[in-house]
Amino acid sequence: QKEVEQDPGPLSVPEGAIVSLNCTYSNSAFQYFMWYRQYSRKGPELLMYTYSSGNKEDGRFTAQVDKSSKYISLFIRDSQPSDSATYLCAMGSSNTGKLIFGQGTTLQVKP
């Protein structure tokens, strides 16, 4: 069993839809949780960061962490074609900064 599981999709939605992306994990030592966005043939870029449990909102994006269920989510409201990308969850537990990544979910938002 992988430490971090993420449905690879692909996920296709119409413009304006609410998108929900999810990851589950098995290591209860994980303390910080991130979402990265990766456009085709580019490096990943940090989208959201959450330390421990709770919600964090940034514009159209909301990240949620439920440590009791070992489950994290990223919600995208009013999705736009420019949101079409691969979304990777990542999590870590130590000062070395090692992150374990999910497989990534490919999202397509159709105009």
Added chain:
Amino acid sequence: NAGVTQTPKFQVLKTGQSMTLQCAQDMNHNSMYWYRQDPGMGLRLIYYSASEGTTDKGEVPNGYNVSRLNKREFSLRLESAAPSQTSVYFCASKELGLDSYGYTFGSGTRLTVV
């Protein structure tokens, strides 16, 4: 522009050849990482350097070596390339500590081993 620079961007190797992937960052970050990305596998850590002068193995270190040349530069070497090492390689850096947020990634090196 500040960030992480990887060279080369593309490379084709024959089985058994060697090469070094170069990575440099100009953000004065302490920690640097090498990941590989394969379809359906996400990003997997090859080696990392938590600070200058230290290196440690990640999840998939076999067939690779690294050198932390100085605070800015972290190279990845394939001594005898194999087709299984065909992948996209990403270098990343971050500041040490839990209060620093996330990695900065380079744009990747696409390596094909034939």
